[in-house]
Amino acid sequence: MNLKFHKKKITGILTVLPENEVNFDDEIDNYDFSRGQSMKLKLIMGYGKRRVVKEGTTASDLCIFGLNYLFDNNFLKKDEIDAIILVTQSPDHFVPATSHIIQGKLDLKQDMVCLDINQACSGYPIGLNQAFMLLDQEEINKVVVLNADTMSYKVSHKDRGSRPLTGDAASITIVENDSSDSVIYGSVYVDGKGADALIIPAGGFRIPSTAKTAKLETDESGNSRALDHLVMKGDDVFNFVQKEVPPMVDNLLVKADKHKDDIDYYMFHQPNKFMLKKLADKMGIPYDKMPNNVVENFGNASGVSIPTAITHNIGDKLMEGTLLLFLAGFGAGLSWASLLMKMGNLDFCNTIEFKN
Amino acid sequence: MKEKILEILSEIRPEFDFENSTDFIGEGMLDSFDIVSLVASLDEEFGISIDGTEILPENFSDVDSIYHLLIKNGVTK
Numbered sequence: 163m164n165l166k167f168h169k170k171k172i173t174g175i176l177t178v179l180p181e182n183e184v185n186f187d188d189e190i191d192n193y194d195f196s197r198g199q200s201m202k203l204k205l206i207m208g209y210g211k212r213r214v215v216k217e218g219t220t221a222s223d224l225c226i227f228g229l230n231y232l233f234d235n236n237f238l239k240k241d242e243i244d245a246i247i248l249v250t251q252s253p254d255h256f257v258p259a260t261s262h263i264i265q266g267k268l269d270l271k272q273d274m275v276c277l278d279i280n281q282a283c284s285g286y287p288i289g290l291n292q293a294f295m296l297l298d299q300e301e302i303n304k305v306v307v308l309n310a311d312t313m314s315y316k317v318s319h320k321d322r323g324s325r326p327l328t329g330d331a332a333s334i335t336i337v338e339n340d341s342s343d344s345v346i347y348g349s350v351y352v353d354g355k356g357a358d359a360l361i362i363p364a365g366g367f368r369i370p371s372t373a374k375t376a377k378l379e380t381d382e383s384g385n386s387r388a389l390d391h392l393v394m395k396g397d398d399v400f401n402f403v404q405k406e407v408p409p410m411v412d413n414l415l416v417k418a419d420k421h422k423d424d425i426d427y428y429m430f431h432q433p434n435k436f437m438l439k440k441l442a443d444k445m446g447i448p449y450d451k452m453p454n455n456v457v458e459n460f461g462n463a464s465g466v467s468i469p470t471a472i473t474h475n476i477g478d479k480l481m482e483g484t485l486l487l488f489l490a491g492f493g494a495g496l497s498w499a500s501l502l503m504k505m506g507n508l509d510f511c512n513t514i515e516f517k518n
Numbered sequence: 519m520k521e522k523i524l525e526i527l528s529e530i531r532p533e534f535d536f537e538n539s540t541d542f543i544g545e546g547m548l549d550s551f552d553i554v555s556l557v558a559s560l561d562e563e564f565g566i567s568i569d570g571t572e573i574l575p576e577n578f579s580d581v582d583s584i585y586h587l588l589i590k591n592g593v594t595k
Contacts, residue, residue, distance in 0.1 A: 195551070199530075203551060206558045322551070383549055397550050397575070404570030436554055440570035 164417055165348035167294040171340035172505055174237060175480075177473040177513040178228040178310075178332040179213045179460055186210055186326050193322035194384040208435030208454065209326040212461030214314040216518050221250045221310035222260050224332035226267055227516045229306070237510050238336065240268065244302040245275035247292050249285035249309045249465055251494070252316070253278060261308070275302070282360065283431045283493025284350075285309055285465030286333070287501045290489075291348050293337040307335040311464040316362055318387035320378065323396050327434055329461020332516075333469035336509070346503040347418040349410060356496035359398040364389035403437060403492050408445050410500055411490065418502045422447060425502070426485040427476055431492055432456035432467035465491050470513070477511040519593065523584050526559045540580040553578050560584070564593045 186209040190200050203209060215224070225248065232238040248261040255263075261276040275296060281288050286309050293305040310332035317328045364375035375389035387393065407430075415422060428447055430438060438454035441447075453475045456467050463470065468489055472480070479485060484506025492498035527536040527548075534547040542548045548556070556578065557568050568591050577587045 199551065199555065202555050202558075206554060400573065401571065404573070436558070437570075440567070440573070443567035444570050 163350050164413070165291055165350065166417075167346040167348065169340045169342070169344060170294045170297055170346055171338055171344060172290075172335055172503075172508065173338050174232075174334075174336040174508050174510040175469050175473055175477075176228050176232060176334040176510060177466070177470045178224045178334070178516050179470075179513060180215045180219065180224070180330055181515040181517055182214055182216050184212045184214055186212075189319075189326065192319050193326070195322060206436050207327070208458040210458035212314075212327075212329040213331060213463075214328075214461070215312050215330045215516075219312065219516070219518050220254045221248075221252050221312050221332060222254050222264050222267070223518075224312070224330070224516050225264055225308045225310050225334065228332055228334045228514065229264070229268060231514055232334065232510070235510075238306075240270055242304045243270055243274060243306050245277070245293070245296050245305040246270075247277050247279060247289050247296075247305060247307045249279045249281050249289040249307070250311055251280060251282045251285075251464065252310070252312045264308070281497065282311070282464045282495070283433065283467070284491035284495065284497040284499040286431075286468040287348065287489050287491050287499040288350060288497070289465070290335065290337065290501060291350065291499070294346060294348075297337065297339050303339060305337045307337055309333045309335070309466045309469065311466060313392060313464060316390070316392045318378065318385070318391040320386035321391065323383070323385055324392055324394050327457055327462045329457075329463040331460065331463035331466040331470055333466045335469060344504060345418075346501060347414055348499070348501045349414050349417075350499040351406065351410065351497065353402075353496040356398065356402060359395045359402065359496060360392070360494035362390065362392050399433075399493070400437060402496055403433070403498075404440060404444065406498050407441055407490060407492055410498055411445060411488065414488070414500050414502050420486070420502065424486060425451070425488045428452040428488045428490070429468055429471050430490045431465065432462050432471055433493070434462070464493070473511055473513045477513070480506050480508045480511045483507070519588065520581050520585055522563060523560075523581050523588075526556065526563065527581075530555050530559070536581065543575045543579055548578060556584075560588065564588060566591050566593060
């Protein structure tokens with residue numbers, strides 16, 4: 163589905179990374195790789211350093227830390243916030259919504275909208291889409307889009323498919339109305355038939371967590387995980403991305419009447435280096451226009467990898483000028499979504515560390 | 519080209535006899551991570567980028583299927 167928004171803009175992006183860093187080299191013995199295979203995959207996939215929270219830290223902790231940073235540095239005032247959208251698949255609790263917990267802990271005004279959106283790797287553009295829609299309301303002038311995940315809790319330490327890539331992070335994006343004639347193009351797609359390609363089987367109401375669901379089982383590939391852990395069918399996800407993302411990009415470029423070369427940067431979700439290089443090759447996009455360095459430096463924190471790629475790679479440029487960006491997310495659901503928009507002259511666009 | 523394919527396969531999984539197998543996947547000689555390594559090596563060796571939509575197990579079941587995949591992706595020598 164194609165979407166189009168008028169007179170909306172992003173005015174700031176903040177990425178919050180846990181200070182705790184794990185290095186792939188220190189974890190090699192957890193996985194069923196030979197040493198040579200590990201070293202080769204490290205280069206190809208981008209296994210490297212991952213930022214993960216310490217026990218007890220949740221998505222809301224990262225968001226509250228970042229919001230307090232913005233309040234303390236006068237980038238944001240509490241009474242300006244008319245809506246909070248939190249995109250996460252790692253809520254503090256099933257009930258209530260984590261955005262409400264954040265509103266309460268920060269003592270924000272009651273006269274506001276708070277929404278949780280259950281989306282993973284496509285969550286950043288989907289959350290922004292919702293923010294743009296909310297801004298059509300007369301009384302909503304500023305929306306805070308929070309994207310946060312701490313999925314490291316849910317990935318087995320014996321799962322070589324997911325563990326070496328998984329990181330935790332949060333991002334805060336401020337979205338406002340724009341007095342200029344700006345146009346933002348977007349698209350969203352869903353294929354629920356692929357729901358089991360990325361799934362945590364137990365822990366919800368369908369299969370509640372029990373001692374049995376916490377027991378590790380080894381699959382035919384040598385990965386050991388429990389039903390309480392994230393399961394990723396890596397082959398299925400890879401093929402879904404290679405098949406669906408290029409036509410999504412082509413479609414939105416046509417809708418916006420833009421050529422591939424007109425885009426300054428393609429800021430895509432960062433699943434791993436190999437997948438991103440294959441996408442870039444297929445679409446004929448130079449690697450320097452599609453950064454793929456988030457996994458190796460910070461790990462893949464679901465949808466947060468998009469704002470992380472932005473603040474890490476082009477934060478300074480977005481403070482000083484304006485760029486035409488293509489954002490794309492793709493993953494659990496299955497879902498895939500994109501945005502094509504000008505972004506720039508931001509009030510802030512940087513990364514901070516959460517101390518714990 | 520087939521000799522080079524066999525050489526790369528042997529570098530990735532030296533414990534297997536790839537020359538005399540026609541079912542690398544079914545016989546457990548290559549898993550999905552091996553295929554990723556194989557694709558990266560083939561891309562580098564032949565100066566191509568194998569199309570991501572063609573990185574499917576059936577295209578890596580034996581030397582002939584890999585050979586045809588390379589031809590399809592523009593390798594001529």
